[in-house]
Amino acid sequence: MFRQASKFLLARSSAATMRWRCPFSTDLPVETAVDSKFVDAWKQSIPNLEPPKTPSAYMKPRPPTPSTIPSKLTVNLALPYNSLVSAKEVDMIIVPATTGQMGVLPGHVATIAELKPGVLSVHDGNEVTKYFLSSGFAFVHANSVADIIAVEATPLDQIDQTLVQKGLAEFTQKLSSASSDEEKAEAQIGVDVHSALNAALTG
Amino acid sequence: MASYAAVPFWRAAGMTYITYSNLCANLVRQCLKEPYRSEALTREKVHFSASKWVDGKPQKPIIRSDTGEE
Numbered sequence: 001m002f003r004q005a006s007k008f009l010l011a012r013s014s015a016a017t018m019r020w021r022c023p024f025s026t027d028l029p030v031e032t033a034v035d036s037k038f039v040d041a042w043k044q045s046i047p048n049l050e051p052p053k054t055p056s057a058y059m060k061p062r063p064p065t066p067s068t069i070p071s072k073l074t075v076n077l078a079l080p081y082n083s084l085v086s087a088k089e090v091d092m093i094i095v096p097a098t099t100g101q102m103g104v105l106p107g108h109v110a111t112i113a114e115l116k117p118g119v120l121s122v123h124d125g126n127e128v129t130k131y132f133l134s135s136g137f138a139f140v141h142a143n144s145v146a147d148i149i150a151v152e153a154t155p156l157d158q159i160d161q162t163l164v165q166k167g168l169a170e171f172t173q174k175l176s177s178a179s180s181d182e183e184k185a186e187a188q189i190g191v192d193v194h195s196a197l198n199a200a201l202t203g
Numbered sequence: 204m205a206s207y208a209a210v211p212f213w214r215a216a217g218m219t220y221i222t223y224s225n226l227c228a229n230l231v232r233q234c235l236k237e238p239y240r241s242e243a244l245t246r247e248k249v250h251f252s253a254s255k256w257v258d259g260k261p262q263k264p265i266i267r268s269d270t271g272e273e
Contacts, residue, residue, distance in 0.1 A: 072268060098211075117227050134228040152228035152243070154235060163234045185216035189223065191220040 065142040069107030074145045075122060077131065079153055084131065090124040093146060095138045096196075102138075110142040119156070119198040119203075120148060130156050132200050135192070161201055168194035 024094045035054065042051040075093055077085035094103050096118025104111075122129045136150030171190030178184040213223045232243040247269070254264035 012254070080209065102210045122208055132231065135224045151224050154231070154239065158236050158239045159234055160236045160240075167230065167234060181216040182218070183212045188212060189226055190230060193227050194234070197231070197234055198231040 009121065021099060026046070053103065063143055066144075070144045071106060073104060073106045073108075075148070076146070077148045077150070079150055084153055085122065087122075088122070090122050092123045093148075094119075094121045094123075095146075095148065096133065097138065104138075104140055104146050106144040108140050108144070108146075111138070111140045113138045113140075115148075115150065117193045119196075119200045120153070130200070132156055132159060132197065156200055159197060159201060164194055164197045164201065170197060 039051045051108055071105075072089040072091065073093065075085050075088050075090055076083070092103060092105050094101050095113060098115070098116045099114040101118075102111075102113060115133055115138055117133070117134055120131045120133050122131075123155065131153045132155075133148070133150040134152040136148065139147045139149075141147070167190065171187050171194055175191055176188035178187045206224050211223075214220075229247065232240065232247065235243055250268040252264045252266045254261040256262070
């Protein structure tokens with residue numbers, strides 16, 4: 001399921017980072033990796049055919065980190081079936097990492113964060129857009145591009161408050177009556193997700 | 204930053220990340236408002252057929268389908 005997400009990401013991040021690519025005379029171009037031993041062995045045994053390209057030959061080299069911090073952060077929010085935010089230039093985002101709410105500004109150090117169920121808020125000038133994420137990962141790259149991938153994400157107004165409270169009550173009850181480890185874990189996950197949903201709706 | 208010993212509670216209970224993530228997504232989908240909820244639940248439907256192979260021949264396939272075939 002995350003395989004699909006990377007299709008959206010690759011197209012988006014290369015379009016966004018085109019702007020930041022300023023060639024300096026001191027920068028060496030990054031060589032796409034070619035395995036010379038393999039190519040030589042191929043040419044010896046099959047001289048008539050072109051050696052096949054390996055996946056790394058098709059990969060674009062990593063975009064260079066710009067020397068000045070960009071003024072805007074480029075955000076991509078991708079789900080397995082849809083891309084909710086693609087290449088949007090914003091001022092700041094706050095992601096619900098497992099280690100706590102993490103604010104990401106342009107020029108943030110490159111980070112990979114695992115996300116817990118919670119609210120992603122995208123701040124652009126005065127407008128704030130919030131999405132509830134079920135869980136996923138956030139990748140912040142050195143060139144101020146933030147890629148967030150989640151399995152399920154919804155704007156807050158699509159969440160039904162009564163269902164959330166019913167679910168919370170149900171899972172709290174399951175947690176207290178759970179016996180085996182798996183049941184406890186599932187009930188705990190239910191309680192976590194529903195309390196996060198509740199906090200998102202009321203906070 | 205977390206030490207190797209500190210695993211999340213679901214992993215300690217034997218669950219993998221994929222199972223955890225899918226479970227969270229399922230719970231979120233159950234809490235959506237009506238038109239979104241039915242669309243979201245169709246996304247969870249799975250249909251597959253898997254068969255083990257013995258001596259180069261496929262055995263009886265296991266078919267798992269939520270699409271309600273008649």
